[in-house]
Amino acid sequence: MEKYTQNQLRSIAEECQEFEHIINAMGYGYSLLNVSAEDFSRRCTDCTNWLGGSCTIFQNEISQWK
Numbered sequence: 001m002e003k004y005t006q007n008q009l010r011s012i013a014e015e016c017q018e019f020e021h022i023i024n025a026m027g028y029g030y031s032l033l034n035v036s037a038e039d040f041s042r043r044c045t046d047c048t049n050w051l052g053g054s055c056t057i058f059q060n061e062i063s064q065w066k
């Protein structure tokens with residue numbers, strides 16, 4: 001069960017300056033996986049700062065979600 005919609009997770013991540021993909025942060029890089037960064041869906045749930053939804057940036061954004 002997802003607490004937030006895919007649309008919310010994507011939209012906030014798209015605007016976010018702090019987005020860091022989990023796979024990239026693990027040190028493998030994108031090239032090893034033979035994909036470009038653009039191939040990754042950019043969602044908050046794939047971000048290292050997500051922390052199960054406790055990211056303060058996300059919480060701030062979601063509180064303003066219309």
Ligand code: SF4
Nearest residue numbers: 016044047049055058
């Ligand atoms: S989880 Fe937080 S830091 Fe990561 S993209 Fe979403 S709002 Fe930005």
